[in-house]
Amino acid sequence: MKILLNKPYITSKEEKYIVEALHSARHSGNNAFGKKAIDHLKGKYGFSEIFLTPSCTSAMEMGALLANISPGDEVILPSYTFSSTVNAIVIFGGKPVFCEIDSETLNIDVTKIEELITSKTKMILPIDYAGISCEIDAIMDIANKHNLIVMQDCAQSFGGFFKGKPNGSIPHLAAFSFHETKNMNAGGEGGGLVVNMPEQIQRAYFMQEKGTDRRLVLDGVKSKYSWVEKGSSYLLSDILAAGLLGQLECEDDILAKRKQVTEVYYDVFTDYKNAGKLNIYIPQKHIQTNHHAFWVVFDTSENRTKFMSRLREIDIHVYIGYLPLHSSPMGIKFGYKAEDLHITESIASRVVRLPFYAGMADEGLEYTKVNMQKVLKEIYG
Incomplete structure (x- = not known):
């Protein structure tokens, strides 16, 4: 039997x-199925406004x-994350300031954030690793104290909750992934940007539509649209939105x-823990949590x-997790050392990421359980 790391x-x-x-x-984008998917998301989770995008990467770019x-x-962001998180700010000239992680959650260590704040700090960008929410309330307290924006990378945590509130509903901005490796799959690629700043919602509509005010035409406010803002094509195809809607309607069963x-x-x-x-x-x-993933940190790299x-010898495919960004070739260019x-x-x-998919x-x-138990017994006795 072959057990993949992930299977849609x-x-x-x-x-x-x-x-x-x-x-x-x-x-x-922004046609019938996209609108149905957005209505579903707002109805179930109460998001102020959510914009369906081609990917979580593009959602974070739009947020930036x-x-x-x-x-x-x-x-300020953790080094232990995917390159999309940091690229969302680097492409606009932003400078990443990497923060340590909490060894119990693998999310950003909230106690280390404030010492990294300078007069140039504009944003805190935490992630929710493996579907486990970061300590978003403490992060928001720090951000409010220093007048900073928080964009939460919820690529892995859609459908989870923090203190009873849906992930993505607390920060100023939040980005979801609907990639085929995530809990909800929009036909391979997809994302969403939650905007919890009412004063920025109209700007977000303009940015999503290539910087035009086409939204006002669709709403019947204007007869022609113009270029009014910076922007790009941050729209999810309605064909992919249709796939996403099908998944969203079955979310409870998948979970x-x-x-x-x-x-x-x-x-x-x-027991080994x-x-x-x-x-x-x-x-x-x-x-x-949303049961997105399961990680194990061993006592030694050996x-x-x-x-x-x-496990790979018997076709059970496990993965190493992220390579830290601060010690990557790009991280070194920004002046960091391992x-x-x-x-x-x-x-x-x-760290090891285990195979994880609904199927x-x-x-x-x-099969996976029995063989992992055998391997652990071989290692630890």
């Missing part, structure tokens, strides 16, 4: 909606535009399957290598 889950609805969208002759990130502006995967992994690894052999995330009452090698963030470097050398609940989960 298909429900009974996507094909029907996608075919309907194809035959509608209205394939571009809204925040007026300009050359020389500093943005239930993913929860089964989480529970099995806790069964496999908790308690024995001090490795580390896993321990659920916290104020954070409701044991991580043994674990990964043995030793600048020793916790991030240490964890990145020992595992139907096939492959028991």
Whole structure:
């Protein structure tokens, strides 16, 4: 049996909606299925406004535009994240200021943020690693104290909650991913930008439509549209929005399957965590995860290598996680060295991401469980 790191889950609805969208002759963004998907998201999660985009990357770029990130502006973010997070600000001339992570969550260490703030700081850009929300209320307190904007990279955390509030509803801006590797898949690629600043919503509409006020024409306010703002083509095709709607309507069923995967992994690894052999995330009452992923930090990089090698021999595909950005070639160009963030470097050398997809609940989960237990016994006895 082959267990992939990720496998897109298909429900009974996507094909029907996608075919309907194809035959509608209205394939571009902000058409019927896009509007239905947005209505669904607002109705279920109460978002102030959400813009469907071609990717989470483009959603964060749009957010950086809204925040007026300009050359020389500093943005505080974790080094342990994907390149899209940092590129969203670098392409506008922003300077990344990398922060350490919390070893218990692998999210940004909130206690280290304030010491990095300077007169040039404009934004804090935390992520929600593996679907686990960052400590967004504490981050907002810091941002409000220093008059900073917060854009939360919720690429992995759509559908989760922090202190009873949906992820993405608390910061000024939040970006979701609907890529095929995420819980909700818009046919391969897709994203969304939540804008929780009422005064910026009209600007966001203009930016999404290539910097034009086409929205006012669609709303019947004007007869012709003009170039009025900076912008780009930040629109999700209605064909992909149709696929996304099908997934969103089945979100609870998908989440239930993913929860089964989480529970099995806790069964496999908790005793080793308690024995001090490795580390896993321990659920916290104020954070409701979306069961996006499951990570394990081994005691040594050698044991991580043994674990990964043995599993790959039997076609169970595990992954190393992120390579830290601060010690990457681009990070070095910004003046960073590996030793600048020793916790991030240490964890990145020992962490493993486990196979995780909804379909595992139907096939492959028991096979994965039994073989991981065997490998762990080989390593630790």
